[in-house]
Structure formats: structure tokens, C-alpha cells
Amino acid sequence: MDIVEALKSWTMDKPPLFGVFHVVFLLLTVVSTILLIRFYRNASTKVMKRIVFLTWFVFLFFELGKQLIYGVFTPNYSWSEFPFQFCETPLYVLPVVLFVKNIKIRSAIIAFLCSYVFFAGFALTIIPLTLLGNNTFMNVRTLVQHGSQFMIGLYLFSWNRKNFTKDSFAFGMLIFLGLTIVALVLNFTIGNYVEGFNMFWISKYNVTQLFILDKLQPYIPYIIFLLFYLAGFSFCAFCSYSVETWVYKMWIKYKPEPVEELECETKIE
Secondary structure (H helix, E strand, C coil), X not given: CHHHHHHHHCECCCCCCCCHHHHHHHHHHHHHHHHHHHHHCCCCHHHHHHHHHHHHHHHXXXXXXXXXXXXXXXXXXXXXXXXXXXXXXXXXXXXXXXXXXXHHHHHHHHHHHHHHHHHHHHHHHHCCHHHCCCEHHHHHHHHHHHHHHHHHHHHHHHHCHHHCCHHHHHHHHHHHHHHHHHHHHHHHHHHHCCCCCCHHHCCCCCXXXXXXXXXXXXXXXXXHHHHHHXXXXXXXXXXXXXXXXHHHHHHHHHCCCCCCCCCHHHCCC
């Protein structure tokens, strides 16, 4: 396929951390996030869903390109690139925000995006570690996708800020646990027979690429490794939630919002 060859042959020197290529995308992410929050934090649910749809479309576009590069239609497909790593979860949860009518479910998904997905996007946008290479499309995809996680997480927090509580975070944690269970089921079934298959990088049969855990995995029982993953990720997500809510409290302390402003989940469609 010509398009596949074009994607594979579009190469560049590996960009260094905080080099021009990296910094440009960091600035684009920050500016886009600020503009979204500035102009659309009080948007109607209909407008919010349009923003979510555009974000989902960006994820879908880059994921399709990634799958073509890694040979999804060939016998030599790289199964470590199967589209259910944690940072691909917005592909599956963003449509729920679009179509679910139950406000509690939508709020739980938004809480998950504001905390877990936001933290992962933030960490890998700032320090993409081994994710940058020589393929230009994949480098752009890495920084745009993780930057989009950062952007949509903060935006949805700003949009749903009055309803984001500890209970919301707890429901978001349930979403995280549910997705982790799916990853575990895939790892214990497909991953037991397919080399390199390691969803969420928590397979018992393959070495993880997760920071710190990659050093611990060879020396601790698998159940302890898994508990470290769940507790560590949830702690980082809770820190994200805490910082976001603290910033919001400081904001309204010094710049109170108008009383007549509508509650986020009761805005007119």
C-alpha cells in the first residue's frame, strides 16, 4: 500500500527531549488547553460534546496510522502495538461521553479523564522517554496524542468543575479498575500465546516498560507488582485531582464565579 510505505519512509533524526520539535508541541498543547478553558469552560453540553468528538477523531486518525505502520494487515504485526495500551483508552471512553445519557456515568468517565488520563498525558508529554524515534508520523502522533490527553483532561475538569468531588474521583477509579481488568483478561488469554502482547504493560509473561516497575518486576511476586501498579497510578491520579480542585478553589476565592452561572451538568443541550 502506497500510504503505508509513505508513512514508514517519512523519517527524521530522533528528536531530543526539550529540543525544538518537542518544545513546539509542548507550547501548542499548553496554548490549546488555555484557549479551550478560556472560551469553552462554560459551554453547553452540546458544544462540549463537539470538542470531545474532535479529540476522539484525532485519536482515531493517529491510531489508524500507527496500526498501518506496525503492519496490522500483515503476518508480522507487532502485537505490543495492539490498540489497548492505557493511553489508547480515550478511544473507548470518549464515545461514552458523547452518547451516554446517564449523568452519573458521564461524570464518572469525565473524572477518569480528568485524573488518570490527564496524568498519563501530562507525564508522557513532558518526558516521552522511549516514545520518540526516527519515524516522523509516530513522533507527531506521540506528542499530539499525549498532549490531547492533557488538554481534554484539563478542559473537561474546567467544564465539570462544580461537580468534580472525591466521590467523582472514586467512580473514576472504578472505570480505571474496569479497564485494567480488561487488560488483564487480554494478557492472560491472548498474551499467554502471542509474543510481545502486553496490554497496559502489566502482563505476567512479558517485561514491563513502566518507569520504576521495570526495575521491580523481576524481583517481586506478580501480585505485588500488580498492586504497586494499581496503587501507584491511582496515587498519581489522585494528586492530579487534588491539584486541579485546589487551583479551582484558589480561583473562585480570588475571582468568584457569577451566581447565575449554570451548573455544568444541567446546561441546556
